[in-house]
Amino acid sequence: xxxxxxxxxxxxxxxxxxxxxxxxxxxxxxxxxxxxxxxxxxxxxxxxxxxxxxxxxxxxxxxxxxxxxxxxxxxxxxxxxxxxxxxxxxxxxxxxxxxxxxxxxxxxxxxxxxxxxxxxxxxxxxxxxxxxxxxxxxxxxxxxxxxxxxxxxxxxxxxxxxxxxxxxxxxxxxxxxxxxxxxxxxxxxxxxxxxxxxxxxxxxxxxxxxxxxxxxxxxxxxxxxxxxxxxxxxxxxxxxxxxxxxxxxxxxxxxxxxxxxxxxxxxxxxxxxxxxxxxxxxxxxxxxxxxxxxxxxxxxxxxxxxxxxxxxxxxxxxxxxxxxxxxxxxxxxxxxxxxxxxxxxxxxxxxxxxxxxxxxxxxxxxxxxxxxxxxxxxxxxxxxxxxxxxxxxxxxxxxxxxxxxxxxxxxxxxxxxxxxxxxxxxxxxxxxxxxxxxxxxxxxx
Amino acid sequence: xxxxxxxxxxxxxxxxxxxxxxxxxxxxxxxxxxxxxxxxxxxxxxxxxxxxxxxxxxxxxxxxxxxxxxxxxxxxxxxxxxxxxxxxxxxxxxxxxxxxxxxxxxxxxxxxxxxxxxxxxxxxxxxxxxxxxxxxxxxxxxxxxxxxxxxxxxxxxxxxxxxxxxxxxxxxxxxxxxxxxxxxxxxxxxxxxxxxxxxxxxxxxxxxxxxxxxxxxxxxxxxxxxxxxxxxxxxxxxxxxxxxxxxxxxxxxxxxxxxxxxxxxxxxxxxxxxxxxxxxxxxxxxxxxxxxxxxxxxxxxxxx
Ligand SMILES: Nc1nc2c(ncn2[C@@H]2O[C@H](COP(=O)(O)OP(=O)(O)OP(=O)(O)O)[C@@H](O)[C@H]2O)c(=O)[nH]1
Ligand SMILES: Nc1nc2c(ncn2[C@@H]2O[C@H](COP(=O)(O)OP(=O)(O)OP(=O)(O)O)[C@@H](O)[C@H]2O)c(=O)[nH]1
Ligand SMILES: [Mg+2]
Ligand SMILES: [Mg+2]
Numbered sequence: 001x002x003x004x005x006x007x008x009x010x011x012x013x014x015x016x017x018x019x020x021x022x023x024x025x026x027x028x029x030x031x032x033x034x035x036x037x038x039x040x041x042x043x044x045x046x047x048x049x050x051x052x053x054x055x056x057x058x059x060x061x062x063x064x065x066x067x068x069x070x071x072x073x074x075x076x077x078x079x080x081x082x083x084x085x086x087x088x089x090x091x092x093x094x095x096x097x098x099x100x101x102x103x104x105x106x107x108x109x110x111x112x113x114x115x116x117x118x119x120x121x122x123x124x125x126x127x128x129x130x131x132x133x134x135x136x137x138x139x140x141x142x143x144x145x146x147x148x149x150x151x152x153x154x155x156x157x158x159x160x161x162x163x164x165x166x167x168x169x170x171x172x173x174x175x176x177x178x179x180x181x182x183x184x185x186x187x188x189x190x191x192x193x194x195x196x197x198x199x200x201x202x203x204x205x206x207x208x209x210x211x212x213x214x215x216x217x218x219x220x221x222x223x224x225x226x227x228x229x230x231x232x233x234x235x236x237x238x239x240x241x242x243x244x245x246x247x248x249x250x251x252x253x254x255x256x257x258x259x260x261x262x263x264x265x266x267x268x269x270x271x272x273x274x275x276x277x278x279x280x281x282x283x284x285x286x287x288x289x290x291x292x293x294x295x296x297x298x299x300x301x302x303x304x305x306x307x308x309x310x311x312x313x314x315x316x317x318x319x320x321x322x323x324x325x326x327x328x329x330x331x332x333x334x335x336x337x338x339x340x341x342x343x344x345x346x347x348x349x350x351x352x353x354x355x356x357x358x359x360x361x362x363x364x365x366x367x368x369x370x371x372x373x374x375x376x377x378x379x380x381x382x383x384x385x386x387x388x389x390x391x392x393x394x395x396x397x398x399x400x401x402x403x404x405x406x407x408x409x410x411x412x413x414x415x416x417x418x419x420x421x422x423x424x425x426x427x428x429x430x431x432x433x434x435x436x437x438x439x440x441x442x443x444x445x
Numbered sequence: 446x447x448x449x450x451x452x453x454x455x456x457x458x459x460x461x462x463x464x465x466x467x468x469x470x471x472x473x474x475x476x477x478x479x480x481x482x483x484x485x486x487x488x489x490x491x492x493x494x495x496x497x498x499x500x501x502x503x504x505x506x507x508x509x510x511x512x513x514x515x516x517x518x519x520x521x522x523x524x525x526x527x528x529x530x531x532x533x534x535x536x537x538x539x540x541x542x543x544x545x546x547x548x549x550x551x552x553x554x555x556x557x558x559x560x561x562x563x564x565x566x567x568x569x570x571x572x573x574x575x576x577x578x579x580x581x582x583x584x585x586x587x588x589x590x591x592x593x594x595x596x597x598x599x600x601x602x603x604x605x606x607x608x609x610x611x612x613x614x615x616x617x618x619x620x621x622x623x624x625x626x627x628x629x630x631x632x633x634x635x636x637x638x639x640x641x642x643x644x645x646x647x648x649x650x651x652x653x654x655x656x657x658x659x660x661x662x663x664x665x666x667x668x669x670x671x672x673x674x675x676x677x678x679x680x681x682x683x684x685x686x687x688x689x690x691x692x693x694x695x696x697x698x699x700x701x702x703x704x705x706x707x708x709x710x711x712x713x714x715x716x717x718x719x720x721x722x723x724x725x726x727x728x729x730x731x732x733x734x735x736x737x738x739x740x741x742x743x744x745x746x747x748x749x
Binding site for chain 1: 640
């Protein structure tokens, strides 16, 4: 799958001749293919459209690199956008509120609610909770029996009362039972229902109006198609889910439906089901999911490769300069300005070879970086190439021009000189002296 | 009366799709100046029906060409032909060439939770009403309460029910089930298999064995191997068909949860690539909620 896709991409990339900057045409050519990939992954067409236009904005005009094809760059940007939508780090379950806490599973028929109830029971038990499983599904044949067997297999508490005539009644009784037995989380299974079955959704609505649930999970099958968006809309208006649990992630479904839903609702994906067995539940990894939706497989290999290629190239550029002549302020300023567009100070640091990075990291964040930049900006081209030209009057001019002090200019010059020496030493293969406490470029420390 | 409800369920299952398709095509057809955007909207409509991006684009481009060349003056006729060609030769009947007096078998397979067990119950009811002596065989020995679930369906359909022990080898259960059915003078066995991810090699091998055992006991003409697909599934359903096709020697499809209004455009894609006929649509959770799929009626409903 992944192979086929990369082959396909490579064929397009060969046709691209982007030199210098990524042109509109090239970006559009790539995005056309990527849109197909997204749709093939069941991403909703509107979400796919939004995504590609956002990527377009970010990609057009970007500088082309030697070791990374324009296509790879665009893929990387798309990946970042998708990951962004899917959310940051894994989020904890919310079990606050009433005691015992109640968690409910809702969703379409066959999406995996009952199985997930069992899995969540195991998951919570492993984390020191005492869960109680209860089923309100009186419609599907043997639904209660299914949950009872799952509970038994996993040695979890299961509650049933054949006398209970409504879901409300069942849950109330389960609560009493939980209190009595000192169980702290009730996991409520509900009957599957379609997003167009209004009477059944009304039933859920009444249930959540009467009973407090700290989590209401929409359990979503990863193989769901374009209809997923309507499913989410409908459940949102009847049940207001607090999050998603994505099931059947062990299939090769690319799971675009989850992206469509999260893009629309902002619900966090809390857990994913990766098999039929009760221990096959995992926390959600947005970056893996992003790769998967793009048909890059579950691994980050591709994205990491591009990342590595980019930073290798940056390093090589820097090293080349240093080889041909001595490192000067021009090089340094150029680097600063270029990488500033890329991202944060940390990212800038990461682009320098290891040992230098250690020293540079003593710069006190972005504030000092700005002052350094201002000082270099106030130098003439000649001064930057040959810092030894900078005498007392020039120092005063530079300080004034940059809104800093002569002391700060002195400090920068002195430390830049140190830096050059270290650089040379390093090129000769000698270890660097400890830079502890010296603070390279450490203005105003 | 029966025809009426069938029809209504069908139409309802298609949601607004049919109005939208008609509207888009007829508007585009009569529009003098069409821009990229118009065509894109049409493409999106088809994609929304889960036809898949490639097939959607194909239809749009061919329609565009047709409009340009004015290859005819009837867009409805054109669309009918195009869609119908994707389902060409779709014969919804089961056992069209079965040998009379010999035991018949239906194997139901598919990924998890699509509706195999429910379909087994509905089929048992349907065929019992046609006068067959039906036996339901529970070859899902894995999932919790799968056998109990099928047993309830057997009671509802008033047919015989055969189960093995929990965790037993499904192939062995099928062997015993068919032997028992033959012994009892049944005319049709319906085999419910466990849901399986189509990428799980062990489970595919298990299914292969079930099919192999069945083939040893049942004439090829008397065997239907049916893939059950969820109408809500997206493009992955296509991959499911692709991987189960060689393993289960499929002869047809049942598309379930048609009442979800999910359009099920995937049937066109599967029809196009595999020529697998759609046999029935599942239109609800009740025992009568199974409708024979009539490709002609289906396409007509979309187009006219
Ligand atoms: N491969 C795989 N199968 C799963 C996963 N989660 C659930 N299943 C299977 O999916 C099928 C349906 O699961 P259930 O838990 O019965 O689904 P449900 O939502 O309770 O179904 P209804 O109550 O009928 O609406 C079963 O065969 C499960 O074993 C998963 O993460 N991976
Ligand atoms: N609305 C609707 N629900 C259906 C239809 N067919 C099945 N279902 C429901 O889908 C859920 C799963 O059905 P099952 O028959 O258990 O599915 P399965 O394929 O046997 O599941 P596993 O054996 O766990 O893989 C149940 O809640 C059924 O009631 C249908 O046509 N329409
Ligand atoms: Mg259930
Ligand atoms: Mg089943």
